[in-house]
Amino acid sequence: MVITSGSREYATRVLRCWLTNQKSLKPIYWQKNRTFHSELDLSVSSTSLGHIKKILRQQNVTFQEGHSCLLFRCPICDDNKKKELTVFVNKTTGFFLCQQCEHSGSWDILERFFDKKSTTKIQELNNLKKTLSIEKDYSDKWDKICKSCQAVSKLSENDYHSLIEKFQLPTSITQSQLSQLNSEYDLSTSKLYFPLRSLSNKITGCKTLSLKSSSIIESSLPSINPTGLIIYREKKLKNDTTGVLVPSVEDLLALISQKVANTIICLPQGLQNLPIQVLPNLELFNKLILWFDNDAISWDSARHYAKKLNEKRCYFVRPTNQQPRPKIAVARELNLKSIIQDAQPIYHKSVTTFSSLRKDVLSDLQNVDKVQGVKWTRYPTLNKLLKGHRRGEFTIVTGPTGSGKTTFMSEYSLDLAMQGVNTLWGSFEIRNTRLAKTMLQQMCGVQLEDNLHNFELYADEFEKLPIYFMTFHGQQTLSVVMDAVQHATYVHDISHVIIDNVQFMMGMSEQSKHLDRYYRQDVIISEFRSFATKTNCHVTLVIHPRKERAEDDLTSSSIFGGAKASQEADNILIIQDKRTASLKGKKYLQVTKNRYSGDLGVMPLDFDRTSLSYQQKKKPKPEESLKNIKQSDEDGN
16 A cells, blocks of 8 residues: 555544644644745746747757757856757746756846847856755755665675565565666665655655555655656666656556566656646657546646647556556566557547547456545535546535635645645635635634644644645736646646636726626636636636525525526535524535536535634434533542
């Protein structure tokens, strides 16, 4: 069993630790500035491939067009006497990375270095050069790791066999093969280290295997946004343009042990994200075979990664029972070479046939529970109704003003993010600092003001979650918002976008006509519906309802605007708040549309002010209630 840092078990253990023995402190003012998590960098210029090529031709720059990048001579390098093509520019974002000078940044910065006509201009560019990002260097930390470890190549025969047995690695993998990865082994802590390397062969981090109880835990260092790859090549191999991509070290070692591929590549962040910094490393491969796990999440990640890598060169090992992940395939003694040879291309023309889809259909049938989506841990009723959170769907959330839409959505999305769902928040009404504070309190389940002594612990764990915030506030145009959403989806592999709320993109004013506002909202709905389908990303839009009488229930027809919102939505969630209409009135969430299973129903929303949470409380089992009653009677006597 492999447990990753983003798994449900890990999150549960962390929260249990936090929720015990909390001590109250008097409120004090927090002086230190801290970023809870990455805010989406909207300063990155949006540029087209056509514009980049136009500038290069105007500057008489020779370039090669690769699968995901353009390659040409770096204008920043001072010592590039051989005039080698060393800089890679991403064809989608314009992000550049030079393997020689190791500078990186956006296209608009690189473009300025083509103009070196005057002395003043050269001085200005030299000053600009000092501000550019340099590729991460993990060498010093790796040296410290090596000092406390022993190279696998120098292990005794007994120690090596003990390592294989402890980590349940294939017995056919040789010490020479494992040594080729420059792996290090800490005998005292039973931890195995594998370095991640960049385009320039610099160490940018590492992946580790460690033991905890009977489980093997795989993690990456640094824990936030590691880059670089682990690439294994057969020793006698010179050039091979075919590579097999796997998300974990265990799968990498499984394939190495069977000698079924000449080049095997392990990704730095598994299924979480494919950093754009590693794309230049993969340019030399004309064929990439993606072999991930046998579940819907792995399948979705594979298709999303293929769009970054260029779909035309990507082949998939379809997730079926007869084609599980490499580690399991080796354990079951399956024919791995045959599985790789049967990998299917992802790229299809506009028209396809059932023969191309039959393995996808089989995969869905064999993974019914996983195809249903990611389950909520805090809302079991939602799991019964919606079955799960699925990519590519479009959800509308509405409710009266002040009913807690944003508070509910923050916890709703936090629950998914704690299970590894990459999330992008667009909050136009509430500032990111307040939103992050709410989510942080919901995660740890205690009053932050009374537990400031644990703030660093809480914030460090929250920072590891795959949550990103757009820096917009107030009214924004649809084009600006969509540009940011598309950028984040490509760079950070976003699978859930929340927009709170749609009215802030409509440019509403006193002069606007009702028809005009309806039309604008329909355009917004159409854009996000199309985006969700094309990018296989779940989009959740918060929309205010029309004004209704307090005693009347809201319905799908109560959503502000025309009928397009309710027609396009896969799911409609309505917060019904009856507290103002009746003394015994309650608040609950009503599912009024569910295109996946058709199940409709309600979920009570009981608010806990301490944790700012609507988490459903588990009802005690009858035998537990009886036990508690008996215990109370004994205590009374």
